[in-house]
Amino acid sequence: MTFSTWPWQYWAKERPSAVALSFAGQQFSWAELAERVDEYAQGLVEQGLKRDQLVAVVAPNSASVIWLLLAVLRVGARYVGLNPRLSQQELTSQLAQLEPDFVWYPAKNNCADQCGLALLPRLQLLPPQSPRMVPVTWQATRAATLTMTSGSTGQPKAVVHSAQSHLASAAGLLNWMAFEADDSWLLSLPLFHISGMAIVWRWLYRGAQMVVEPPQELEVALSKVTHASLVPTQLQRLLDNSDIAGLSLKRVLLGGAMIPVSLTERAKQAGVECWCGYGMTEMGSTVTAKLADSSAGVGAVLPNRELVLKEGEVLVKGKTLGMGYYRNRMVFPFSDQDWFATKDLAIWQDEELFILGRKDNMFISGGENIQPEEIEKVLLSHPKVQQAFVLPVDDTDYGQCPVAIVETTNELVASLQDELAAFMKRQVMGLRRPVKYLALPSHLSSGGVKISRKQLADWLAGQK
Numbered sequence: 001m002t003f004s005t006w007p008w009q010y011w012a013k014e015r016p017s018a019v020a021l022s023f024a025g026q027q028f029s030w031a032e033l034a035e036r037v038d039e040y041a042q043g044l045v046e047q048g049l050k051r052d053q054l055v056a057v058v059a060p061n062s063a064s065v066i067w068l069l070l071a072v073l074r075v076g077a078r079y080v081g082l083n084p085r086l087s088q089q090e091l092t093s094q095l096a097q098l099e100p101d102f103v104w105y106p107a108k109n110n111c112a113d114q115c116g117l118a119l120l121p122r123l124q125l126l127p128p129q130s131p132r133m134v135p136v137t138w139q140a141t142r143a144a145t146l147t148m149t150s151g152s153t154g155q156p157k158a159v160v161h162s163a164q165s166h167l168a169s170a171a172g173l174l175n176w177m178a179f180e181a182d183d184s185w186l187l188s189l190p191l192f193h194i195s196g197m198a199i200v201w202r203w204l205y206r207g208a209q210m211v212v213e214p215p216q217e218l219e220v221a222l223s224k225v226t227h228a229s230l231v232p233t234q235l236q237r238l239l240d241n242s243d244i245a246g247l248s249l250k251r252v253l254l255g256g257a258m259i260p261v262s263l264t265e266r267a268k269q270a271g272v273e274c275w276c277g278y279g280m281t282e283m284g285s286t287v288t289a290k291l292a293d294s295s296a297g298v299g300a301v302l303p304n305r306e307l308v309l310k311e312g313e314v315l316v317k318g319k320t321l322g323m324g325y326y327r328n329r330m331v332f333p334f335s336d337q338d339w340f341a342t343k344d345l346a347i348w349q350d351e352e353l354f355i356l357g358r359k360d361n362m363f364i365s366g367g368e369n370i371q372p373e374e375i376e377k378v379l380l381s382h383p384k385v386q387q388a389f390v391l392p393v394d395d396t397d398y399g400q401c402p403v404a405i406v407e408t409t410n411e412l413v414a415s416l417q418d419e420l421a422a423f424m425k426r427q428v429m430g431l432r433r434p435v436k437y438l439a440l441p442s443h444l445s446s447g448g449v450k451i452s453r454k455q456l457a458d459w460l461a462g463q464k
Helices: 007-014 030-046 063-075 088-098 163-176 194-206 215-222 232-241 261-269 372-380 414-427 453-461
Strands: 019-023 026-029 054-058 078-082 102-104 143-148 158-162 184-186 209-212 227-230 251-254 273-280 285-291 305-310 313-318 324-327 330-332 340-349 352-358 363-365 368-370 385-395 399-408 437-439
Touching: 007 030, 007 194, 019 030, 019 063, 026 030, 030 063, 054 063, 054 088, 063 078, 063 209, 078 088, 143 163, 143 194, 158 163, 163 194, 163 285, 184 194, 194 209, 194 227, 194 273, 194 285, 215 232, 227 232, 232 251, 232 261, 261 273, 273 340, 285 305, 305 340, 352 372, 363 385, 363 399, 372 385, 372 399, 372 414, 385 453, 399 414, 399 453, 414 437
Parallel strands: 019 209, 054 078, 054 102, 078 143, 184 209, 184 227, 227 251, 251 273, 399 437
Antiparallel strands: 019 026, 143 158, 158 324, 273 285, 305 313, 313 340, 324 330, 340 352, 363 368, 385 399
């Protein structure tokens, strides 16, 4: 589908009375949503927001953030979401990197003064004092959103996407994974992450319903929607705690961790279809996908994407590839090559892609190349391990040795550490066995978003 106007305006004409947005017991039809977005956009223009200016939003998901996102786009400005859980130093650094023209954050923000937010003009989400037309037409190729990469191996980068690339991403996934106009997708991932932003564009592409609820209401919200993006532990809790017969959930896009076959089989028995895949910020989220099965692969390449392997590294391009990185108030292409080099290592096997790990995560121990992700996959097969990260520490004999940082179902006491050590001794060869097991610190637990290896490495360096 090709839109000749803003997607919400298109659906306001095609499906005016259909429910578009639900939150806190309220519902807005597409007609009501389009009218409200225009009002907020007019309000932003009155406050001085202009085309191509950048608005930084430091807030968790909420209905207000959705209204703001759509209104910013309607003005022809650019939206960037920043993680409200960033440290003061990290937030200050990202604001300095982005140089936004305006900011928006909830009224109750304790660090506004310390991290520089208060120094920037703050937008209000208000209707206009004098109603007027917003003189901006739909141009799908314009820069629309900036999304910070996870910064898992270094400084986060701001990836620029147009509406066109976001919609191409949505179209490709929904070509395989059914999401119909009468369905509803829960905004279960943060909008400052590409996986959360992708939910919004799938909603806009299909003209279905999006549901916004606070994280603490996740399980209640999941019982009322047909689609959600989750990590396996979230799905596990839902199946453990819910009346399965009363679930409306039909399809789940899983990510963030190894997916146990027992979990997907149990979900299937409850009528929930599980999908998984592989993606990245630069490609607008998902690149490959499949119905979850017993294979550890990540599926085949979705429509609107292209993927090749060069010396084992994944290279990608296609209609979903972003416009480039944002620096010094300009958009710079990712590289001077047609293909984007991801630094992910992979192999093809039985027409399916298998991700081995990242080139920049590999380290050498005793002269042997150690790929942390291979060790993590083994650790995640242990029933008491929910998340696992393997990082190198300096060693006088071997140069570097692997240490495992894990989140477990039980407290990581000495007996569980011994159990994991014995398990790994049976599973992996000598130098690949972690020399120590540490509990994942709670302040670095991400709630479904990729955890930064750099932050973990910094934390590990401070441990004795």
